Amino acid sequence: MKEIRFGQHSQLKLDLLSNRGMLVSPDFIIEAIRSPDKLEFKEDNKRIAQKNLSLADAFVFPSLKEGWGLVILEAIAHLVYL
Numbered sequence: 001m002k003e004i005r006f007g008q009h010s011q012l013k014l015d016l017l018s019n020r021g022m023l024v025s026p027d028f029i030i031e032a033i034r035s036p037d038k039l040e041f042k043e044d045n046k047r048i049a050q051k052n053l054s055l056a057d058a059f060v061f062p063s064l065k066e067g068w069g070l071v072i073l074e075a076i077a078h079l080v081y082l
Helices: 008-019 026-034 070-077
Strands: 038-041 047-050
Touching: 026 047
Parallel strands: none
Antiparallel strands: 038 047
């Protein structure tokens, strides 16, 4: 199994969330990557690993470049906080 390492940019995002009271465990992220409930394949061999939103307490939309999209509607449909 390949090693999963968090880069500086990833750590900055985790720190930012933590400073705002949203603790996201690196183990949770690794679990989502290794055992996703849904896996999507995008251009340039990018992969998006997702966990079931109905189990979440909150949904964090980490991108500033994405517009209003399906993931936000999925979060709303599962009644999780955005």
